[in-house]
Amino acid sequence: MKGAHLLLAGAGLLLLPFGLRAANYLHPSANLQPSYLPALEGPRPRAAFDAEPISNLRILDPGWILIGDSMAGTRIDPDLFTQLSSQRIAPLLYAGSGSAWWYLVLKNWVIPSGTRPRAVFIFFRDTNLTDVLFRIDAAWALDTAALAGEDDLNAVVARRRGTRFYQGTETLDALYAAPQVRRWLGPLVDEWPARAMIPYRRPRAQFLERLNTRLGLTHLRPMDAADMQETEDREADFDAFVDKSALPLMLRDARRAGLRLCFVRVRRRPEGGRPPYQSRALQRYVSRLRDYLLQGGAGFVDDTGDPVQELSWYEDGDHLSRDGRRRYTELFVSRLGYRIR
Amino acid sequence: MIFHSADFIVFFVVVVALYWCLPHRGQNALLLVASYVFYGYVHPWFLILIASSTTIDYVSARGMERWPARRRGFMALSIATNFGMLGFFKYFDFFVENAQAALGALGLHPGLPALRIVLPVGISFYTFQAMSYTVDVYRGELRARRSLVDVAVFISFFPHLVAGPIQRASFLLPQVETPRRFSTERATTGLSLMVWGYFKKLVIADNVGVIANKVFAIADPSFEMLWAGVFAFAIQIYADFSAYTDIARGSSRWLGFELTENFDHPYLARSPSDFWRRWNISLSTWFRDYVYIPLGGSRATGARWVRNVLVTFVLSGLWHGARWNYVLWGLYHGLLLVATRAHQILREPVRSGIGPQSSGIGYRLSDAACIVGMFGLTLVGWLLFRETDLHAIARDLALSPWRSSTLDRQAGLYLFLLALGYSVPLWVQSVWVESQRSRERTAGVPARPSDGWGAAILRCVACGAAFAAILALRSRTSLDFIYFQF
Numbered sequence: 001m002k003g004a005h006l007l008l009a010g011a012g013l014l015l016l017p018f019g020l021r022a023a024n025y026l027h028p029s030a031n032l033q034p035s036y037l038p039a040l041e042g043p044r045p046r047a048a049f050d051a052e053p054i055s056n057l058r059i060l061d062p063g064w065i066l067i068g069d070s071m072a073g074t075r076i077d078p079d080l081f082t083q084l085s086s087q088r089i090a091p092l093l094y095a096g097s098g099s100a101w102w103y104l105v106l107k108n109w110v111i112p113s114g115t116r117p118r119a120v121f122i123f124f125r126d127t128n129l130t131d132v133l134f135r136i137d138a139a140w141a142l143d144t145a146a147l148a149g150e151d152d153l154n155a156v157v158a159r160r161r162g163t164r165f166y167q168g169t170e171t172l173d174a175l176y177a178a179p180q181v182r183r184w185l186g187p188l189v190d191e192w193p194a195r196a197m198i199p200y201r202r203p204r205a206q207f208l209e210r211l212n213t214r215l216g217l218t219h220l221r222p223m224d225a226a227d228m229q230e231t232e233d234r235e236a237d238f239d240a241f242v243d244k245s246a247l248p249l250m251l252r253d254a255r256r257a258g259l260r261l262c263f264v265r266v267r268r269r270p271e272g273g274r275p276p277y278q279s280r281a282l283q284r285y286v287s288r289l290r291d292y293l294l295q296g297g298a299g300f301v302d303d304t305g306d307p308v309q310e311l312s313w314y315e316d317g318d319h320l321s322r323d324g325r326r327r328y329t330e331l332f333v334s335r336l337g338y339r340i341r
Numbered sequence: 342m343i344f345h346s347a348d349f350i351v352f353f354v355v356v357v358a359l360y361w362c363l364p365h366r367g368q369n370a371l372l373l374v375a376s377y378v379f380y381g382y383v384h385p386w387f388l389i390l391i392a393s394s395t396t397i398d399y400v401s402a403r404g405m406e407r408w409p410a411r412r413r414g415f416m417a418l419s420i421a422t423n424f425g426m427l428g429f430f431k432y433f434d435f436f437v438e439n440a441q442a443a444l445g446a447l448g449l450h451p452g453l454p455a456l457r458i459v460l461p462v463g464i465s466f467y468t469f470q471a472m473s474y475t476v477d478v479y480r481g482e483l484r485a486r487r488s489l490v491d492v493a494v495f496i497s498f499f500p501h502l503v504a505g506p507i508q509r510a511s512f513l514l515p516q517v518e519t520p521r522r523f524s525t526e527r528a529t530t531g532l533s534l535m536v537w538g539y540f541k542k543l544v545i546a547d548n549v550g551v552i553a554n555k556v557f558a559i560a561d562p563s564f565e566m567l568w569a570g571v572f573a574f575a576i577q578i579y580a581d582f583s584a585y586t587d588i589a590r591g592s593s594r595w596l597g598f599e600l601t602e603n604f605d606h607p608y609l610a611r612s613p614s615d616f617w618r619r620w621n622i623s624l625s626t627w628f629r630d631y632v633y634i635p636l637g638g639s640r641a642t643g644a645r646w647v648r649n650v651l652v653t654f655v656l657s658g659l660w661h662g663a664r665w666n667y668v669l670w671g672l673y674h675g676l677l678l679v680a681t682r683a684h685q686i687l688r689e690p691v692r693s694g695i696g697p698q699s700s701g702i703g704y705r706l707s708d709a710a711c712i713v714g715m716f717g718l719t720l721v722g723w724l725l726f727r728e729t730d731l732h733a734i735a736r737d738l739a740l741s742p743w744r745s746s747t748l749d750r751q752a753g754l755y756l757f758l759l760a761l762g763y764s765v766p767l768w769v770q771s772v773w774v775e776s777q778r779s780r781e782r783t784a785g786v787p788a789r790p791s792d793g794w795g796a797a798i799l800r801c802v803a804c805g806a807a808f809a810a811i812l813a814l815r816s817r818t819s820l821d822f823i824y825f826q827f
Contacts, residue, residue: 005797006529009804013536016805017812168347178812185813193758197751211752214559214566221560 021177027184036150039158040136042179047143049108053092057113063087065110067102068123070095071266074319075123075328084333090117098135099128100153103246103253104145111257119260119299122250125268125318126282129289130241132160152249160244236281238288251296262299269318270311276304342382343822344588345542352379357595365520369494372517372596376499380463387461390426391497397422398471399492402478402485412479419475423468430460435663463503465660469627471496474510476631483511491517498598500589504582504822506603506623513598521597531594533800538587540807545767546581547816549573549760556756557727563745565753567737571720573760574727579607580767581823582621606771608719611711613678616719628657651675661726666734670725677718 035041057065064087066072073093081089092105102122110120128134132153136142146153161170173179191208198204213219235241242248254261265286268276278286286302293300303309308331313324320328342349356375360368381388401419405412474495477483486492495514501507556562556570586603593600603623610616617625629638633653641649651672658671728734745753 003525005800006525006532008797008801009529009532012801012803012805013532013808014805016802017809019805020809020813168350173812176809176812181813189762189814190759192762193755196758197754207748207751207755210748211755214748214752215555219559219561221558 017176017178020181024177024180027181036146036148037136037142037154037157039154039161042173042183044183046146049147050144053105053109054113057090057110057115060088060090061115062090062117064089065115065117065120066091066093066123067105067110067120068093068264069097071125071318072121072123072264074315074321074325075266076332077325077329080326080329081333084330085336087118090115096135097141098131099124099246100132100134100136100157101142101145103153103250104142104150106250106259107253108145108147111253111259116258117260119262120254121262121264123264123266125266127235127241127285129247129263130238130245131235132156132245153246156244156246156249160241162244236279236285238285238292242292247292248296251293251298255297260299261297262301263293265300265302265304266318267303267306267309269314270309275307278304342379344585345539348382349379353592353595360596361523366490368521369490369517372494372498373490376494376497376502379499380497380502384461390430390461390464391467392493394423394426394468394471395493395496396489398475398496399486399489401475402492403487405475405478406485416475416479419472423472427464427468430464432663466505466507467496467502469624469660470507470510473507473627473631474514477510483514486514486518488518498593500592500596500598501586501600504585504589505621506586506589506601507627508600508623512601516598523597524594527594527597527599529797529800531591533804534587534591534594536591536804536807538584538591540584540811541580541587541767542584542822543811543815545763546577546584547818548763548814549580550577551816551818552756552760553577553727562737562740563749563753564740564742565745565750566756567724567740567753568720569753569756569760571724571727572757575608575716575720575723576760576764576767578723578726578823579604580764585822606774608716608768609712609771609775610715610719611708612715613674613681613718616715617674617678624657624660628653628660632656647679650679654678664729665731666725666729669731669734670722673722673725677722 034043035046063085064081066076066078066089070093072091073095076089076091076093078089078091092109094101094105102124106120106122122129136157191204194204194208198207250261270276286304290300290302309324309328313320313327315321315324342352352375356371360371363371377388377391380391398419401415404415408415474483474492478485491514494517495508495510498508498513498517550573553570553574556566556573559566562570583604586600590600590602601623603621605619605622607616607619610619633649636649636652637645638649639646654671654675655668656671658667658669658674661667661670724737725734728737742750
């Protein structure tokens with residue numbers, strides 16, 4: 001009899017969740033368009049592709065293009081850069097972005113604009129370039145730079161996620177149609193307090209927007225805003241991850257378009273009077289990355305060992321202060337010739 | 342290896358399948374290998390520590406029994422090894438930082454070295470467990486074991502190795518040594534416990550953890566937002582830690598073991614002493630038996646008793662981590678215990694016997710007031726625990742609701758309701774269990790364990806619903822178990 005109880009519990013565990021499929025049939029918004037990254041996510045509503053940067057680039061016709069996240073944003077002052085280099089600069093910098101976003105910006109904005117800058121600089125930290133999953137899990141993270149289909153990026157994401165963990169969870173999710181449920185149930189669960197507090201849609205939407213701002217970047221404690229991303233040794237395996245990253249795609253597309261790419265590895269925050277710590281695995285990784293980029297026709301600059309960029313330049317985490325940004329921009333422009341060699 | 346990974350599920354299924362094909366000694370050997378694979382999965386060098394600790398404790402215990410005249414020396418060896426490793430890996434940098442600051446205040450800047458050492462996961466848990474073995478042998482309460490494998494399995498038993506519950510040698514070692522038989526009843530309840538644990542971790546703890554992390558990341562929280570964040574953290578830490586315990590207990594049952602309970606609905610505690618009978622029970626009883634009672638415990642009176650309580654709680658706080666806020670948290674709970682017991686502010690709960698006062702409406706109201714009051718005091722403690730910066734603690738405690746804007750008030754209410762919504766299953770379970778107990782007390786007889794078809798169907802539905810909820814509502818942000826860092 002006890003054996004029957006165990007079987008019953010097991011059956012309940014495995015069969016009852018099929019109710020999720022039934023719930024999807026009953027919920028009209030479960031039928032959505034497929035994502036441009038089916039290897040990452042199921043159908044969901046998406047923000048539209050933003051074509052404005054393409055025309056802006058055409059009009060600006062910059063001498064230099066910068067792509068990156070807040071690492072570049074707190075290092076390069078565009079006005080000062082333009083003034084010192086006597087050439088226009090197009091900063092395509094987005095806080096909280098990662099290598100998948102940088103690839104899409106290059107492929108869908110820079111290249112279609114037809115502009116021919118002297119170089120496109122891409123700023124990154126440590127192993128960012130070979131981690132295609134870095135910062136792409138948030139909904140709409142890539143939408144405004146992504147086309148209806150991104151087959152190359154999707155293939156890379158699929159390779160990167162082709163591990164037992166992802167395969168296991170995806171099989172389960174697909175079996176029970178869980179992603180579709182999450183699309184409509186998630187907002188219901190997250191917003192019920194707002195619905196209870198503010199019955200009308202418009203004021204509720206305004207409240208949620210103001211709440212997002214209240215909990216946003218400008219209100220964060222310095223070290224939380226700093227995003228002190230830790231580089232783990234298991235990520236520092238260049239050969240294991242390069243073909244599962246957007247890096248080969250960036251090099252290929254830039255080569256086809258005749259663009260000169262130059263990758264800038266920023267200096268992490270120094271510790272005390274010493275340079276930032278680098279494990280042996282990371283040192284090996286950077287060495288392999290350098291060889292790979294140079295063979296691929298790109299430039300590579302590693303700021304890590306630069307003693308000029310001292311601790312006093314930094315504000316929080318790896319971000320530079322306003323003064324540090326000015327000094328970095330001056331330093332960067334003064335070395336431009338060397339950097340694009 | 343972590344419980345909420347596909348690797349663990351595969352590992353566990355393979356281990357269970359092999360385990361029941363082996364004779365008793367083979368099962369223990371397999372458990373040892375499996376436990377070491379589990380522990381060394383990410384950082385194999387951690388195994389050197391646990392293997393050294395095990396060997397030295399085994400030798401020390403054997404030495405104590407064989408050469409009773411030298412038992413102090415063997416005990417000292419065990420203490421020095423265990424606490425030496427714990428102190429080095431967990432407290433060295435803390436000591437250096439504070440020594441640096443103290444010398445800096447004197448105008449000296451010696452430039453002491455800071456080590457870049459990864460804290461071995463679970464070291465605080467298995468060190469305390471190993472110590473309980475040697476201390477019990479030293480006291481003559483337990484005989485030293487001949488089998489190194491049995492002692493090693495006791496120390497490294499994988500279901501509870503990383504985050505407890507801390508098991509006593511007198512409870513777990515006999516289970517290691519006794520032949521075990523597969524029990525479908527145990528397996529059924531084990532499965533339910535595991536599913537409930539995964540639900541608590543992936544749906545409750547990780548979702549409310551996001552709320553707590555958001556609030557504790559902002560530089561200028563309002564009064565309402567801060568306390569909503571503290572409430573979310575209170576739910577997170579309970580759901581997270583008790584989830585680990587449930588998965589540990591559930592998986593142990595599949596292997597024929599029973600682990601002690603670690604939580605007894607702590608947020609329904611009526612007083613500080615009641616809270617510590619319900620929260621992290623295995624750690625509180627460890628400190629009671631190996632620190633508080635040896636210091637004199639409750640036999641001491643007046644200032645000595647206060648000292649015993651405060652020393653015990655401060656050490657318990659420090660056990661959690663090498664930070665001053667944990668010391669403050671321990672001290673706060675020690676002071677709470679002293680103050681409430683001295684002034685009888687919060688009543689001890691009625692745990693046995695039937696009294697006319699236990700069913701009256703007046704009693705229920707005052708009981709509810711005690712629960713709410715104690716929960717409020719617990720929240721203050723969680724603020725000290727979660728907020729690692731002492732200046733931020735001072736700022737948080739100085740916040741006033743009168744200075745909040747309308748948006749801040751609304752934001753606080755929104756975050757509180759969100760956390761409350763996720764925590765409903767926890768509250769329902771706790772209230773249900775407490776009301777069952779109350780009914781048992783009133784009836785005067787324990788309720789019959791429910792093992793009929795009704796209970797089986799209920800369990801089947803609960804397991805299915807919990808799994809469906811995990812699939813549909815699990816957090817996008819997967820957080821580590823909080824107690825891994827301790």
